[in-house]
Amino acid sequence: VTADALLRGAVATPAPRQPVLGIIGAGQLARMTYQASLGLGQAVRILAADPTDSAATTARDVTVASLEDPEGLLAFASTCDVITFDHELVDPRMLQLLEQHGHVLRPSAGSLRHGQDKLHQRRRLASAGHPVPAFRATDTLDELVGFGQRIGWPVVVKAVRGGYDGRGVWIAANPDDARRIWDEARARGVALFAEAHVPIVRELAVGVARRPSGHHVTYPVTETVQSDGICIETVAPIVGPIADAATALARAIVHDIGAVGMVAVELFDTGRGLVINEVALRPHNSMHWTIEGARTSQFQNHIRAVLDLPLGSPDPVAPCAVMVNVIGRSPGDDPANHLASALATPDIAVHLYGKMPRPGRKLGHVTALGDDTADTRLRAHRAARALTPTGAAA
């Protein structure tokens, strides 16, 4: 009897056995998911591309292997009962291979495609009648320029696959701009599509945790503030008619794409309605505030959802929760060296991801809870600034 056979239930086992959850990818999302798993006593295995990855330095059971090696992925999968993901960058062919071998992916390869292939997502959501910006597939530069001429400049040019945190998104102000973006992207083999540049009053995110049965819970609507395409701040909860509409829209989308686990639906509030920005089929930066700010964190509910366990309450524990990302500023300056200064701010929680500090890199986040949005924002920003002081030496 091999361990593999035992784990797959191919032989009789002496007692019921808790399922093993595998996580492919070992970034901060896997790290925070691992942290949440400790409370549940849940067995978790992590597949890391690199031994210095955020979750690889903290979890007990880590396998280091290339995410592009089918043999390694299959070997890892054979030790897990359910597999989930830290990010959407795994090659879709690998996901199909895992499913063909009978492994349980949550979300499935089919629904993950909505997070991996933005053009596919747009087509699917548009055909379901959901509000997406005007868009078109652009196989040639002429098609891109034609689209801009037709709907008016600027247009948003996006990589079909692989972009996140502002990467893979460009604004083309005119046909010359479009040509430059096209040439650079195509030189790197990046497929592009185009969509209308939507006027934005503010950006909202809705987090939904969904079980395979369809049962789900929805977190309070969260406003997100971006800078250079990177989320820098979130404020929750947002209430009112737009928030209600955002919640209803997010639930419909999650149902339509058959997602399982946490899903974050990012929306543009145009002042005249909601337009879908992105859909991420995983725990998401916009919901980090739920670790302290909600009765059940997005990470614990992600675990519960993918293991088909009853979901926990998404209710907020305070009138206001503000999250501010800790983004590397000075090369080599580790925010961990400034913990004492940051923790001096009252009533904040610091999360550091143990990542190599680099300017522009997300190294952690701060969450503040409070009764008043202005004061809560102030405290969150003060602590985040303390972790990344200007001019701190390497």
Added chain:
Amino acid sequence: VTADALLRGAVATPAPRQPVLGIIGAGQLARMTYQASLGLGQAVRILAADPTDSAATTARDVTVASLEDPEGLLAFASTCDVITFDHELVDPRMLQLLEQHGHVLRPSAGSLRHGQDKLHQRRRLASAGHPVPAFRATDTLDELVGFGQRIGWPVVVKAVRGGYDGRGVWIAANPDDARRIWDEARARGVALFAEAHVPIVRELAVGVARRPSGHHVTYPVTETVQSDGICIETVAPIVGPIADAATALARAIVHDIGAVGMVAVELFDTGRGLVINEVALRPHNSMHWTIEGARTSQFQNHIRAVLDLPLGSPDPVAPCAVMVNVIGRSPGDDPANHLASALATPDIAVHLYGKMPRPGRKLGHVTALGDDTADTRLRAHRAARALTPTGAAA
């Protein structure tokens, strides 16, 4: 340049380095402390007596060694900047040895003695004027019986060292009982002392986190319910004049014994005032509710306190928090097999410690938050019962 020299700051290092926190012992307290450390991005090393210990199966950096081996302890300590503890069972001579070699213990060997040696604690607190039950050292059976005859039976007989969770505490109803307890304990080499049996209206616990500077925060007063000497339930917060007196008393005690880190002061409310029951110099079962129920958990504040970092808010996040311990009932029946049933109870959090299930053993706990004590207790007990169903087969 050895790693050891680098860690001790004996040579110039290229950049400031975050201190390494060592934890001696790898039970559930170390496990939950490790979980809290992940948020802070804090480097933690754990010394486990056994590789199957609760924290040893979840932490990344675990050394397995006997806690009675001075070489092993010194080798472990030399890789840490600050050392703290999962339990108070480390031999006091070992603690002195570590301090003699320049290692930083928090709490110190001197203050830890108050948690290790109950007779020492009683003497110290009595001499500081704090309310302890009438007690006496009993070097002979005659002294024990004489104490009972003088203050009246029953008397409480306690092991000077090594008892917890009801172990090491006996009630002697009469001289014959006293002789039986005496003979059994002395046959195992256990030193005893005696104290008056105090009438109890209820039991209270106060958690204090204290930095080396003396700065501290105090958690809301918690009522604890014991059965067979094991804590089975806690309810927080308790308010009113007795709670205020308990808070003031706990602060004074923590100051007097020079504790650093989390301290739990367990008190008897006799209906005519407070009497000290136990003092534990570590995170404590009575404060587990703070993981979900307070702005900062006892585990995170323990880490902050021993590393001399600013402490987090101990304020509650809900009107009521109830914790119920998950105590093994059927041999071999792992509560992890009943997660789905337990999580079906609304608004509860489950913590399982990954320990081998045995009847009477603490295997986890459940925390419920709510507005109403009766309803919150009901939910916590329902979920805890679901984790340990009667008659579940091995």
